[in-house]
Amino acid sequence: VVVAVAGWGAWAAAGRALRPVRRLDAELAEITAADPRRRLAVPDPGNETARLARRVNGVLDRLERSTVHRRRFIADASHELRTPLTGLRAQIELALADPADPELVDTLRRSLRDSERLHRIVDDLLALARLDSGATPDREPVDLAALVEAEVARRTAPVRVHAKAEPGLTVEANRFEVTRLLLNLLDNAERHANGLVEVEARQEGDSAIVEVRDDGPGIPHADRDRVFERFTRLDAARSRSEGGSGLGLALARQIAAVHGGTLRAADGALGARLVLSLPLAR
Ligand SMILES: Nc1ncnc2c1ncn2[C@@H]1O[C@H](COP(=O)(O)OP(=O)(O)OP(=O)(O)O)[C@@H](O)[C@H]1O
Ligand SMILES: [Mg+2]
Known part of the structure; x- marks a missing residue:
């Protein structure tokens, strides 16, 4: 009986000790699913659980910053690609509307410039992506x-x-x-x-x-x-x-x-x- 009571006591104490960790776990599950800006509530400062919560919040901060950064990068890249694409499309439409236009060659030259520009941007973006991935090119x-x-x-x-x-x-x-x-x-x-x-x-x-x-x-x-x-x-x-x-x-x-x-x-x-x-x- 003594052993059983002691065992139960230890089990109950461990359960109590783990309660804050379980709460953090539940909160974290909600955060990742719902709101990327939410953070864990930091329990009584000074103990291990508080340190863990602060560390997790730090990781969430970094993830959020990198998401914002990435989103801006995609928006900028799309914008940058759209300008020459719009030009290219307008020039093709112009050429098709009047194939006998004596300025057709100029229009085609402008299209070529725009496609070269597109090419350059895509090349640079690919090079950046390669370098970002940490790939170390042959030296x-x-x-x-x-x-x-x-x-x-x-x-x-x-x-x-x-x-x-x-x-x-x-x-x-x-x-x-x-x-x-x-x-x-x-x-x-x-x-x-x-x-x-x-x-x-x-x-x-x-x-x-x-x-x-x-x-x-x-x-x-x-x-x-x-x-x-x-x-x-x-x-x-x-x-x-x-x-x-x-x-x-x-x-x-x-x-x-x-x-x-x-x-x-x-x-x-x-x-x-x-x-x-x-x-x-x-
Ligand atoms: N030597 C320089 N003198 C004055 N301003 C410069 C000089 N080099 C770069 N800059 C400024 O820094 C900006 C960024 O340069 P960066 O080389 O990244 O882009 P870019 O030359 O505009 O375009 P890209 O290099 O992609 O063709 C330039 O747009 C320019 O305003
Ligand atoms: Mg430059």
């Missing part, structure tokens, strides 16, 4: 100085592009991605420069630094983080049919990050100054 030793010089030599923009690269800057990287990063910086610099773009590659400690500078209006201090967000374009007045979609710097920073490096906008003597840092290969 090989890449000579950054040689890459900078080769890409600069290929530029055909009306502005002067000047390269200064220290030899022997080898990084372990995906050549395609690092080239894409550099091209995004060069495209931006050429687009905003008055007449001169300078690219400098040098060693600093264990890192390879690549700076792309231009003599344009620069990036205002207040916007130096924002420009790396997806779909941010500061010169909103620029028509959407020309210029970019605001993915270039987001992609560039993500590429730097998967390689263990950083990309930031810094103070420039004249205009913009974008600074890439990548760990040197050992």
Whole structure:
């Protein structure tokens, strides 16, 4: 009898102790099903259950933030894709309405530009999705100085592009991605420069630094983080049919990050100054 009573006592005590956990469990089941903004009520502070409730609430906060972020990203992406699609459709309708129109060729050229723009946006979105998934692309030793010089030599923009690269800057990287990063910086610099773009590659400690500078209006201090967000374009007045979609710097920073490096906008003597840092290969 004594053993039975002691056993029952222990069972009842365990049941009492678990009651708050059961309540949390029931609340959590409701939250996930119904309202993503609801949180667990935190019981008496200080005990283990309260700590658990706070931790779960923290996870819910993060999930909600990421959902909001994702929703905005999808809305922005759809909006960005709709502009060239609308143009494309209008041009096809125009061409079909009067196939004998002598301006048909112009209409087709405009359609081609819009489809190229669509293609570029989809390519960038796919690249971002790939990088987001944490996939580490194939790497090989890449000579950054040689890459900078080769890409600069290929530029055909009306502005002067000047390269200064220290030899022997080898990084372990995906050549395609690092080239894409550099091209995004060069495209931006050429687009905003008055007449001169300078690219400098040098060693600093264990890192390879690549700076792309231009003599344009620069990036205002207040916007130096924002420009790396997806779909941010500061010169909103620029028509959407020309210029970019605001993915270039987001992609560039993500590429730097998967390689263990950083990309930031810094103070420039004249205009913009974008600074890439990548760990040197050992
Ligand atoms: N060198 C620069 N000088 C001045 N402003 C710049 C420079 N580089 C980028 N910016 C500003 O930052 C914004 C974001 O740049 P980002 O490269 O991400 O997009 P984009 O060039 O507009 O489009 P995309 O690169 O997708 O073709 C630009 O729209 C521009 O307002
Ligand atoms: Mg760009």
